[in-house]
Amino acid sequence: MTAISIDRVSRSYGTVRAVDDVSLEVEHGEFFTLLGPSGCGKTTLLRMIAGFADLTAGQIRFGNKRIDTLPPHRRNTAMVFQNYAIFPNLTVGGNVAYGLRARGVAEEEMKVRIARALRLVHLDGYGARWPHQLSGGQLQRVAIARCLVIEPEVLLLDEPLSNLDAKLRVEMRAEIRQLQQQLKITAIYVTHDQEEALAMSDRVAVMRAGKLEQVARAQDIYRAPATPFVAEFMGTTNLLTGTIAGRDGEALRIRVGQREFRAIGNARDGESVSFSLRPETIRLLDTGEAPPPGWSVVEADLGAVEFLGAISRIELDIGDGAMLRVAGLDLLPDQLKARGRIAAAYDPRRVTVFRE
Amino acid sequence: MIAISRRDSFPLAIAILAFAFLGLFLLYPLLNVFGASFLDRTGKVLTLANYVRILSSSFYLGSLGNSLILGILSTLLTIAIGVPLAFCLARLPIPGKSALLALASLPLVLPSFVAAYALVLLLGRAGIVTRLLRDIGVPFSSIYGVTGMTIVFAMTLFPFAVFPTLAAFKAVDVSVEEAGQNLGASRWRTFRTVTLPIVMPAVLAGGLLVFIEVIESFGVPFVLAEDKPVLAVEAYKLFVGETGNPASAGVLGVLLIVCTAIALLIQRHYLGRRRFSTATRRPPPELVVKPWLRRLACAYSWGVVLISLVPFFAIIVISLMEFRGPVMQSSPSLNNFRDLFGQSWRPLINTLSLSTAAAVTAAVIGVPIGFAITRFRSRVSDLLDVLAMTPFAVAGTVLAIGLIISFNSGGLVLTGGWLILVLAWVVRKIPFNVRASAAILYQIDPSLEEASINLGVSPPMTFVRLTVPLMMGGVIGGMVLTWVTVASELSSTVVLYSGPWATMTVVMFQALEGTGAGIASAAATVLIVFTVLPVALVYRLLRRHELGMM
Numbered sequence: 034m035t036a037i038s039i040d041r042v043s044r045s046y047g048t049v050r051a052v053d054d055v056s057l058e059v060e061h062g063e064f065f066t067l068l069g070p071s072g073c074g075k076t077t078l079l080r081m082i083a084g085f086a087d088l089t090a091g092q093i094r095f096g097n098k099r100i101d102t103l104p105p106h107r108r109n110t111a112m113v114f115q116n117y118a119i120f121p122n123l124t125v126g127g128n129v130a131y132g133l134r135a136r137g138v139a140e141e142e143m144k145v146r147i148a149r150a151l152r153l154v155h156l157d158g159y160g161a162r163w164p165h166q167l168s169g170g171q172l173q174r175v176a177i178a179r180c181l182v183i184e185p186e187v188l189l190l191d192e193p194l195s196n197l198d199a200k201l202r203v204e205m206r207a208e209i210r211q212l213q214q215q216l217k218i219t220a221i222y223v224t225h226d227q228e229e230a231l232a233m234s235d236r237v238a239v240m241r242a243g244k245l246e247q248v249a250r251a252q253d254i255y256r257a258p259a260t261p262f263v264a265e266f267m268g269t270t271n272l273l274t275g276t277i278a279g280r281d282g283e284a285l286r287i288r289v290g291q292r293e294f295r296a297i298g299n300a301r302d303g304e305s306v307s308f309s310l311r312p313e314t315i316r317l318l319d320t321g322e323a324p325p326p327g328w329s330v331v332e333a334d335l336g337a338v339e340f341l342g343a344i345s346r347i348e349l350d351i352g353d354g355a356m357l358r359v360a361g362l363d364l365l366p367d368q369l370k371a372r373g374r375i376a377a378a379y380d381p382r383r384v385t386v387f388r389e
Numbered sequence: 390m391i392a393i394s395r396r397d398s399f400p401l402a403i404a405i406l407a408f409a410f411l412g413l414f415l416l417y418p419l420l421n422v423f424g425a426s427f428l429d430r431t432g433k434v435l436t437l438a439n440y441v442r443i444l445s446s447s448f449y450l451g452s453l454g455n456s457l458i459l460g461i462l463s464t465l466l467t468i469a470i471g472v473p474l475a476f477c478l479a480r481l482p483i484p485g486k487s488a489l490l491a492l493a494s495l496p497l498v499l500p501s502f503v504a505a506y507a508l509v510l511l512l513g514r515a516g517i518v519t520r521l522l523r524d525i526g527v528p529f530s531s532i533y534g535v536t537g538m539t540i541v542f543a544m545t546l547f548p549f550a551v552f553p554t555l556a557a558f559k560a561v562d563v564s565v566e567e568a569g570q571n572l573g574a575s576r577w578r579t580f581r582t583v584t585l586p587i588v589m590p591a592v593l594a595g596g597l598l599v600f601i602e603v604i605e606s607f608g609v610p611f612v613l614a615e616d617k618p619v620l621a622v623e624a625y626k627l628f629v630g631e632t633g634n635p636a637s638a639g640v641l642g643v644l645l646i647v648c649t650a651i652a653l654l655i656q657r658h659y660l661g662r663r664r665f666s667t668a669t670r671r672p673p674p675e676l677v678v679k680p681w682l683r684r685l686a687c688a689y690s691w692g693v694v695l696i697s698l699v700p701f702f703a704i705i706v707i708s709l710m711e712f713r714g715p716v717m718q719s720s721p722s723l724n725n726f727r728d729l730f731g732q733s734w735r736p737l738i739n740t741l742s743l744s745t746a747a748a749v750t751a752a753v754i755g756v757p758i759g760f761a762i763t764r765f766r767s768r769v770s771d772l773l774d775v776l777a778m779t780p781f782a783v784a785g786t787v788l789a790i791g792l793i794i795s796f797n798s799g800g801l802v803l804t805g806g807w808l809i810l811v812l813a814w815v816v817r818k819i820p821f822n823v824r825a826s827a828a829i830l831y832q833i834d835p836s837l838e839e840a841s842i843n844l845g846v847s848p849p850m851t852f853v854r855l856t857v858p859l860m861m862g863g864v865i866g867g868m869v870l871t872w873v874t875v876a877s878e879l880s881s882t883v884v885l886y887s888g889p890w891a892t893m894t895v896v897m898f899q900a901l902e903g904t905g906a907g908i909a910s911a912a913a914t915v916l917i918v919f920t921v922l923p924v925a926l927v928y929r930l931l932r933r934h935e936l937g938m939m
């Protein structure tokens with residue numbers, strides 16, 4: 034069932050089209066992430082849903098109810114702000130009670146609900162504390178409790194973890210995800226961290242310059258990016274360009290300089306295409322080792338090797354100045370250097386072709 | 390055409406109310422002053438005759454000249470005293486610096502015409518010091534006229550030059566200075582070529598503030614000017630003399646507004662283009678200087694601040710002395726206070742209650758305006774900003790004259806009552822209240838308000854339940870400052886008061902005109918006590934409160 038439909042909304046600031054003709058549907062209980070580089074319009078879109086940015090065109094509905102015409106305080110959304118926005122003049126309990134008071138909830142029921150919300154975010158017994166007595170992570174939990182307690186139709190989160198240190202960020206993202214699943218609440222999450230997006234989301238929308246580039250399940254966004262931009266934005270990849278030099282069974286033959294790659298896809302002969310091949314899908318073959326069945330091989334010279342412990346980042350020179358990046362698991366640079374010329378194997382089914 | 394969105398309806402409502410209030414009690418009166426200056430005796434025919442008459446009179450031209458000369462001299466002297474003081478306080482090791490800073494802000498809240506009056510009592514024709522000097526044979530003419538006024542203005546207004554400049558000296562990034570020296574400039578050269586240009590806008594801002602204060606001032610020239618006419622006083626005298634159509638007073642009023650408006654425009658223009666960055670990465674450390682220089686700086690800083698407070702101490706002491714007529718005796722007594730309150734308690738009660746009403750009203754009107762212009766940038770809020778700053782350029786005398794012309798007949802009659810006093814004070818203090826609340830609001834993260842609205846509390850309720858409590862410390866501080874400054878307000882009060890609604894300043898004013906030096910000094914002492922005590926108390930409370938919130 035559809036929880037939120039965003040229908041062709043736009044918003045411009047002067048000549049900047051911050052959000053440009055965006056349409057989306059978010060399902061009930063879905064964890065939906067808006068992902069994209071800085072300035073692409075994620076915050077603006079989120080604030081349009083909350084009511085803090087006006088629409089220059091389009092509609093937003095919760096279920097069948099149109100809400101973009103409602104003032105922000107009547108939309109029943111709950112937003113977790115990047116800087117938490119905890120009221121410094123109220124205690125933790127007062128912060129959590131704030132939205133309930135606005136809804137005229139009876140004092141008795143309020144107590145119960147506040148205690149339950151604080152328990153959910155592991156802050157039982159913190160009700161009487163003042164915000165300045167809490168750590169960053171605890172403030173973040175208060176912000177979340179304050180939102181959950183009003184049982185909003187949708188939870189909006191704008192880079193809620195970006196002010197936390199790396200370790201806490203990883204912990205909190207697991208907690209937020211778990212809470213969302215437990216309460217089956219619809220959530221829209223804004224981030225520019227693709228790892229965060231993949232780890233938390235049911236579906237991800239990648240935005241670029243105010244437009245949606247791709248909307249898909251987290252794993253599909255990674256495995257089957259719709260555009261070169263998405264492929265590059267979602268982690269490291271090899272983005273190469275070449276010309277179609279014919280077919281080899283069901284595989285396309287793509288000529289890149291002196292080398293030929295194989296890929297499953299559709300394109301005309303002689304067409305110029307780009308394609309993405311992720312570093313971690315490439316395997317370096319031992320001397321004389323045969324590639325797995327169905328895989329293709331490309332010969333290359335060893336370039337720079339960066340040893341990072343568990344993995345090594347390897348650059349292969351495939352001629353004409355083109356480089357192929359490979360992530361090698363459990364490899365030592367010395368082993369590679371002894372080999373000289375290297376055979377790199379890949380599965381043509383893992384190559385994504387983009388037609389111009 | 391951009392449609393007005395729902396989110397803007399709250400600030401729009403604020404703006405409409407503010408426009409209505411300021412339109413009725415600021416613009417309409419000013420318009421009437423302008424009108425009066427362009428109408429002939431019958432009040433029906435447009436004419437320039439009033440301007441011709443005034444501008445061809447050497448007396449009134451002289452008063453314009455005197456006002457300008459006084460403004461310029463006082464500004465220069467204030468800057469000459471204030472900038473070195475600001476530098477000492479910002480960059481040199483001065484013992485007791487925080488006490489010094491607190492004391493240096495006192496002249497801002499103490500009524501300047503009390504200082505002028507103290508100077509008369511000490512150095513006037515029958516002054517205590519004058520007589521002493523005469524007794525031992527030292528010739529001493531008098532301190533009346535431009536000299537005396539310039540001294541009083543410099544003594545009471547120097548904080549206007551000190552505080553902005555002090556902030557600017559502190560905001561100078563040391564690495565900029567170091568870069569200058571690193572490039573081979575001497576310390577003095579660096580100061581001249583790097584530091585001074587950075588603080589210049591602040592000096593100018595403070596200087597123009599002083600200029601406007603001087604031009605508008607009524608009490609100081611009234612006490613000290615003697616035969617030197619100045620605009621603000623002459624406008625008052627003309628207005629009291631003219632019955633019916635206040636054409637000549639209107640012309641002087643317009644001249645006053647033109648002077649202050651030009652000063653304000655120069656300031657805006659200059660500051661709009663140059664602005665030093667206040668985002669200091671490294672606050673400048675105190676300079677290490679030779680001991681004699683340090684002692685000199687210390688003596689200078691404490692000297693200036695203490696001398697500026699002498700008149701107020703003197704008044705308190707004088708008020709505790711026995712008077713026979715205008716002549717002070719050498720025995721202490723409380724008779725002055727007995728005489729003061731023997732006449733009536735009404736003036737004190739009036740001052741206390743009306744100032745409170747004005748301070749609360751000014752906050753109730755000023756805080757929402759500050760909110761609307763900081764949180765919602767639009768053409769409407771820019772206009773509101775300009776309008777809310779306008780009273781700053783309008784002398785109290787002129788506003789008062791306008792209020793009387795506007796509200797002594799017709800549908801809304803206010804003359805003769807207390808409300809007109811409160812309204813005049815409120816209008817005069819709106820710029821301060823708006824600026825002060827805007828400054829606090831810049832410190833409050835707007836996402837707090839969004840969070841509240843997002844949780845279901847409407848914008849007006851968010852303002853009342855969240856923003857105002859968050860601003861409370863600053864708002865109370867602003868209210869106290871408003872209270873003390875209107876309690877010692879004279880320029881509009883003297884025009885507007887009537888019968889039972891005389892305030893303490895009016896009592897002083899009347900006592901000065903007559904021979905009641907004893908009563909006047911007692912009234913001044915009461916005023917000083919009622920000024921300093923609340924300021925000191927509230928600042929103590931506020932500091933503790935703010936520490937608790939931290």
Ligand SMILES: Nc1ncnc2c1ncn2[C@@H]1O[C@H](COP(=O)(O)OP(=O)(O)OP(=O)(O)O)[C@@H](O)[C@H]1O
Binds near residue numbers: 050070072073074077
């Ligand atoms: N109030 C505003 N006035 C003018 N332009 C704005 C305003 N808010 C956003 N923009 C512009 O709209 C575009 C989108 O901004 P937005 O804040 O939505 O980006 P974002 O994707 O959230 O970026 P980030 O990851 O940096 O937070 C930007 O080009 C920004 O400059």
Ligand SMILES: [Mg+2]
Binds near residue numbers: 075076077
């Ligand atoms: Mg953003």
